[in-house]
Amino acid sequence: MTAEQNKKLAVHAFQEFAAGNITPLRPLLHEDFLEHSPGNPSGRDAFLDFIATAPVASARLDLRRVIADDTHVVMHYLMTTPDDPRGVAVTDIWRFENNQIVEHWDVVQPVPDAAEIPNGMA
Numbered sequence: 001m002t003a004e005q006n007k008k009l010a011v012h013a014f015q016e017f018a019a020g021n022i023t024p025l026r027p028l029l030h031e032d033f034l035e036h037s038p039g040n041p042s043g044r045d046a047f048l049d050f051i052a053t054a055p056v057a058s059a060r061l062d063l064r065r066v067i068a069d070d071t072h073v074v075m076h077y078l079m080t081t082p083d084d085p086r087g088v089a090v091t092d093i094w095r096f097e098n099n100q101i102v103e104h105w106d107v108v109q110p111v112p113d114a115a116e117i118p119n120g121m122a
Contacts, residue, residue, distance in 0.1 A: 006096045007068035014075060018061040022052055030100040037106045055081065071096055078111070078121075086111040089121045 009028060016024040029044040041050050051057060062078040073094045080087030088110050095103040111121055 003068040003070055003073075006071070006073050006094075007066055009096070009099070010068075010073040010075060010094055010101075011063070011066055014061070014063060014077075017051075017057075018063075020057070022048055022057075025051075028101055030097070030102045033101060034103045036104060040104075059087075086113075 013024050013028050016022075025048060026044070029047065031044050033042060033044045033047055035042045035047055041047055056079060059079045059081045062080070063075060064078065065076045067074040073096065075092045075094070077090055077092075078087050079090050088108050090109075091107045093105040094101045109121075111117075114120075
C-alpha cells in the first residue's frame with residue numbers, strides 16, 4: 001500500500017464513522033488490532049463494541065488535516081458535543097499493514113477558552 005491508498009482508506013472510514021456508520025471499520029481493522037490509548041480495548045471486536053457506545057460515536061467530528069507515510073496515517077480533528085461546544089482536539093495515529101489498521105494511538109486535548117489560545121487550535 002502507498003501512503004495515498006492508506007490515507008484514502010482512513011478518510012473514508014472516518015467519514016463513515018462521523019456519519020454514524022461503524023460497519024466500514026470492521027474489514028479495515030485487523031482482528032488482532034492493538035490499541036495504545038488508555039481505557040480503550042485492543043482487538044477488533046472489543047474496540048468496535050467500545051467505540052459504538054463511547055462519546056465519540058455521538059459527537060460531531062470536524063476533520064482538519066490528514067498526514068500519511070507508507071505505514072501510518074495521522075488524522076487531526078475537532079470533536080464537539082452539545083454539552084461541550086468547545087470540544088477537544090484529537091490526533092489519531094493509525095498504523096497500516098496489508099490494507100488493514102493494526103495499531104492505534106491518540107492524543108486528546110480539551111480546547112480552552114479562546115482567550116487562552118489567540119492563534120486557535122485548528
